[in-house]
Amino acid sequence: MTIITCDHLEKVYPVAIKEPGFKGTLSHFFQRQHRLVKAVQSVTFEVEPGEVVGFLGPNGAGKTTTLKMLTGLIHPSGGQVNVAGQIPFRRSSAFLEKITLVMGQKQQLLWDLPALDSLRINAAVYKISPREFQYRVDELSEMLSLGGKLTQPVRKLSLGERMKAELLAALLHRPQVLFLDEPTLGLDVNAQVSVREFLRQYNHRYDATILLTSHYMADITALCDRVLLIHQGQLIYDGGLNQLMNRFAPYREVKLELMQTPDPITLEQYGEVEEITGREIRLLVRRETLTHTVSQILANLQVLDLTITDPPIEEIIRRVFQSGKVT
Numbered sequence: 001m002t003i004i005t006c007d008h009l010e011k012v013y014p015v016a017i018k019e020p021g022f023k024g025t026l027s028h029f030f031q032r033q034h035r036l037v038k039a040v041q042s043v044t045f046e047v048e049p050g051e052v053v054g055f056l057g058p059n060g061a062g063k064t065t066t067l068k069m070l071t072g073l074i075h076p077s078g079g080q081v082n083v084a085g086q087i088p089f090r091r092s093s094a095f096l097e098k099i100t101l102v103m104g105q106k107q108q109l110l111w112d113l114p115a116l117d118s119l120r121i122n123a124a125v126y127k128i129s130p131r132e133f134q135y136r137v138d139e140l141s142e143m144l145s146l147g148g149k150l151t152q153p154v155r156k157l158s159l160g161e162r163m164k165a166e167l168l169a170a171l172l173h174r175p176q177v178l179f180l181d182e183p184t185l186g187l188d189v190n191a192q193v194s195v196r197e198f199l200r201q202y203n204h205r206y207d208a209t210i211l212l213t214s215h216y217m218a219d220i221t222a223l224c225d226r227v228l229l230i231h232q233g234q235l236i237y238d239g240g241l242n243q244l245m246n247r248f249a250p251y252r253e254v255k256l257e258l259m260q261t262p263d264p265i266t267l268e269q270y271g272e273v274e275e276i277t278g279r280e281i282r283l284l285v286r287r288e289t290l291t292h293t294v295s296q297i298l299a300n301l302q303v304l305d306l307t308i309t310d311p312p313i314e315e316i317i318r319r320v321f322q323s324g325k326v327t
């Protein structure tokens, strides 16, 4: 049984056309003209309960618009959508109890109040008993390592702590389906890692379904086995993350800092040398030989520092587009 179904989902926004200047304002007032922006075009996919799916695409691809239709914030222009057995745009309480939407750029917690006060409001809205409220707040704040932070005014929290408190507020009613739009946006690396770790734990503990957008490849590789790629409103890939990476990003980048300036010829045996700046080197190494190559580097070179990264999402998307439609 699927928990999210989108069947030829469409969203068309009418956008007013207005010429600049006074004349443009006058004619806009008397004879308004519109053009149509096809933000989402015939998007079809299904998600099973408990799946964590990455929803990727460049800026303006239609991700947020799709999430808004899935959460009932906007009405589709065409097609069908069903989430947890409900039609989202009816916004029934049975639906709202089953889902949550977290947007990295927006916050629901009141700025001047401690997060705990906002959480009490949420508990009243969702009719959570005081005992259950206490249990859930304790459990989630422990999972999020938020101890003591919930009694401070939200404006005094760090960005990472604020995001964690936002997640706690969004999950207090134990939703089955989480829609997360850039949940790690702007967070430092440590906070990103702990948000990811929390989401993974939450997914395992409650078998929650997660649809996640992120510009950080590390979020996607840490959490998602499956990804949806959207471009100009159309779904161009729905499948395994590994298959996508093997096909469009068969390399990983290895950054090295050596004790001595290296000989470029020696380095070529380990991978494609992208850049050498003094004792710092960037190499592209094929995924299938990564473990072997890294152990060779550590055995043969005097390494001070070594980091391995995935190519950025934008780079993978660019390669997918270059190759044409892949679904």
Ligand SMILES: Nc1ncnc2c1ncn2[C@@H]1O[C@H](COP(=O)(O)OP(=O)(O)OP(=O)(O)O)[C@@H](O)[C@H]1O
Pocket: 013, 014, 015, 037, 038, 039, 057, 058, 059, 060, 061, 062, 063, 064, 065, 066
């Ligand atoms: N309310 C609106 N009125 C008119 N056009 C809109 C509206 N909201 C979004 N759009 C347009 O629809 C398209 C898809 O936007 P959307 O916000 O869904 O993209 P996105 O993939 O979430 O992008 P980003 O990664 O930048 O957040 C864009 O061309 C955008 O300009």
